[in-house]
Every structure is written in C-alpha cells, then in structure tokens.
Amino acid sequence: MILSPMVIKIVPKNRLFPVFTIVFLMLAFFYPMISRAANLTGKILAFRPLPHLGQSCVSCHGPKGEGLAGRATPEIAGLDDLYVQHELDLFAKKKRPGVMQIVAEDLSAEERKQVAQYFSKLKSIRKTPVFHHASSWGIGERLAREGRLSAGIPSCFTCHGPVGKGVAHAFPPIIGLSPGYLSTQLSLFKGGYRSGDPGNLMSSVSRKLSPEEISALAQWLSGGNDHPPVSLNHHGIYIAGTFHPPDWDGGPPGPNGDAIRYGRELFLHTRKLAPQFDKNGLNCSACHLGAGTIANAAPLWAAFVSYPVYREKNHKVVTYVERLQDCFRFSLNGKTPALSSKEIVSLEAYSKWMAEGAPVGASLSGRGFRALSPPPRPVSLENGRAVYQHSCALCHGANGQGLEQGGRLIFPPLWGAHSFNCGAGLHLVAKAASFIQHNMPLGNSGILSVQEAWDVARYIESRPHPLDPRKSVVQGH
Secondary structure (H helix, E strand, O other): OEEOOOOEEOOOHHHHHHHHHHHHHHHHHHHHHHHHHHHHHHHHHHHOOOOOOOOOHHHHHOOOOOOOHHHOOOOOOOOOHHHHHHHHHHHHOOOOOOOHHHHHHOOOHHHHHHHHHHHHOOOOOOOOOOOOOHHHOEHHHHHHHOOEHHHOEOOHHHHHOHHHOOEOOOEOOOOOOOHHHHHHHHHHHHHOOOOOOHHHHHHHHHHOOOHHHHHHHHHHHOOOOOOOEOOOOOOOEEEOOEEEOOOOOOOOOHHHHHHHHHHHHHHHOHHHHOOOOOOOOOOHHHOOHHHHOOOOOOOHHHHHOOOOEEEOOOOEEEOHHHHHHHHHHHHOOOOOOOOOOHHHHHHHHHHHHHHOOOOOOOOOOOOOOOOOOOOOOOOOHHHHHHHHHHHOHHHHOOOOOOEEEOOEEEEOOOOOOOOOOOOOHHHOHHHHHHHHHHHOOOOOOOOOOHHHHHHHHHHHHHOOOOOOOOOOOOOOO
16 A cells, blocks of 8 residues: 555555565665765765864875874774774773874764774785794794793784784784884883773783883884894703793704694694594693693693593593593593594604603692682672673673684684583683683783682583583583
C-alpha cells in the first residue's frame, strides 16, 4: 500500500515489483555518493584551518598523513581509525599534553571520528628497520626485539606486533616514526605527563628505561643506524644459589649451534614449526617468558639441571626430555614427539646451552613459579571476572580468545579449544596465581594484589578447557 494524507490507494500486486526495483536502483545510485560525502567530511576537516591556530591537521602531519620530520610530527596515514579517534579523545579531555589539545577541542566527537576515518584510509609509507644478526644487536634493537624481562621490560614487538607494525586499535605501529617524536613520547610516559595508555603499560615500561636507552630505541625504531653492540654475557653466571643465563648471541657455530638455534626458534614459534605436535596452536614461549630465560616464569635453565626427578604427576622418576614431551601433551594439548625426534633433541640442546655454568642437581632460585602466599580472603569468582576484564582482557581478549595477527599469535588464549588442557600445570589455581602475580600484566607485573591474582586465576580455571588426556570427565565449566 502507498499512503497519502488524502487517499489510500491500493497498488495491484503485479505492480509491486517495479516499485521495489525503482527503490533498489535509487539506493544503489545514491549510496556511493553518501559514502563519498562521509569520507569528504573527514578530508575537509583535515585540510580546514583551525580558528585558534590558523593551521590544519595536514599542516603538521602532511597532506598524505606522512608526518613531518622537521616538526617531529608522526605519520598517521593508515593508522587504525579507532586508535586515532581514541587519541583525539584523550587530547580533548586533556589527558595528553601539547598543541593537539586545542585541535581536538575544536572538533566535535563526530568530527574526530570523521578525521580518524579519513586518515585511516590513506596509504602508509613506513619503513621497516634493518634486522641484524643477534651478535651485532645494538641497545635499541635488543630492546625492541628482546626487551629486558628481568627488569620488567618486555620487547616492543611483544605488544606492537611482529616488526612493530601494530596490532588492532590498542597497539599502534611504532616503526618508521621520527626519532624526535618517539623519544619525546617515551619521555612523556616516563615523566608521567602522558597517560591513557592501555593498562598504564607504556607508563610502567618507560619508567624503567634510561635516557640513553630511550634515545637508542627511538633511533633504531625510526630506521636509523644501529647503536654499538651490547656487551653480551656468553656464559651463565652462578653465584650463591642464583643463576643468570647467558645472553642470546646467536649460538655457537657448527652442528651443535644449528640444533640450539632450531630449538630456540621452535620454542618461540612452535605452532609454525611443529604443527603436527601442537594441537592448540600455542607457542612454548606463552608460558616460559623471555624465550625460557626469565626467573619465576618456568625458566628452562633451572629445570634442565634438576632432572631426573620424581614427579607426582607421572608417578615415577622422569628425565628432562620426558618433561618436554609432557609439555606437548598437556600445555600444547597435542601429540608427543619421539625422544629422538628433531623437536625434542633441539629443545634439549637449547636448554643445555642456557644452563651452561649452572651446577647440576642444584635447586636454583627462580625455578618454576615462585610460591605465592595464600589469599587473605576466600577466593572470589566474581572478583576474578572483574579483575580479568580490567587487567587481562586487553591482551587476551574479552572471552579469553587471545590475539592473533596475520596468522601469528601475539597474546595466547587463556581458555577454550585453543588453550592448554586440564592436565597442564597452569590449570592449577595455585600455579596460575603465582605466575600471574609475578609476571602479569606483562611489563607491569606486581600491580595485582595477592588476592586479585588468586581470584583471577580461579576465574580462568573455571572457564572451559580441553580435557586432560589422562581422564574422561569434563573439567571446568
């Protein structure tokens, strides 16, 4: 029916098709114009001089959003629109310092959204820093690629993605920016003048960097020349029960070095190199932080010298390589490689390299997960859920699904089909609570109380996990 104020006219059934056809054609014709108009609004705003400054967005960021090195302004072309909009909102709320406060205040919330969408559609021209062999890494490259987890500094690429190209809207690209801009922003985070970063992660990390490290990191990420190599510790150091593993220097030459190097690569990229044994797609490094080197995060060097040992879980004395097999079976929820397989032999070779200098049979400080005191109050599932959403969901996903980019795992899932099964060590609340309290959030560990660590560990344990292969009943709910 077609209604008018004066008359109601019945359209014959056989005439409805032409009416719908006309409406459809009109929508098809006008929709691209509507879409272009919305995009044009963002472009107009980007080029429009602001009343309080007399300059536009492109005056500082360039007509193609490429950034201007002379002004130390960043490239914003191709950035995720939600990230750009978030940063503009922070400027508007005066949570980020600088002249951009005036810019953002002159834009309405809808205009900030339009500008963000316009720049997000422009092509980025960022350049990727040149990678060198590990033994020639400078200060900046080492921090970007490896971090210094012993000091609570994760690698830049842990959050900002492989080669620093950014991950979703929370972690922007950091490569190819001018060294002046990068060093300024790190210094603002360090001094507490910039805030609004997810989980205060950048604020926490920047405070642990020296001015020299900030300068080196900014220079390398910009694509500039590498700084002089860092002095490497080629052998582990053992003093009064405390062991420091050697710094990674690429491994020795020859067949032994080949096995060590492959073991390290397998450890970091298990899902890619051993998919036949890795059912859930996790990497060994998801639980053993810092490529298996970090104390109180199940370091391989501490485990290697403590075996053979009786394990209650196995009800027998097991060797180190049998322990590696268990990791594939439980933590990776997969199949067990043969003891003589390339995978097990290479992981053993890498572990032995890390443990050189440690006394065999010693109970080294930092082994496994440091014991955590009992919670002061009964464990609360509800509080655990709240802690998870506040402190964990940014990296591991609101539904514990983890975060991937381009088929590469950035942050591991904590429950579901692609997580560890119910027979894994981290499925035990006490172990998970200890790991969380001493290592998470990454780069900002220690901010969760003992109670919060226990609560969130209980919440994660309560979520669905694959079955323990030794049992037939469903655990978790």
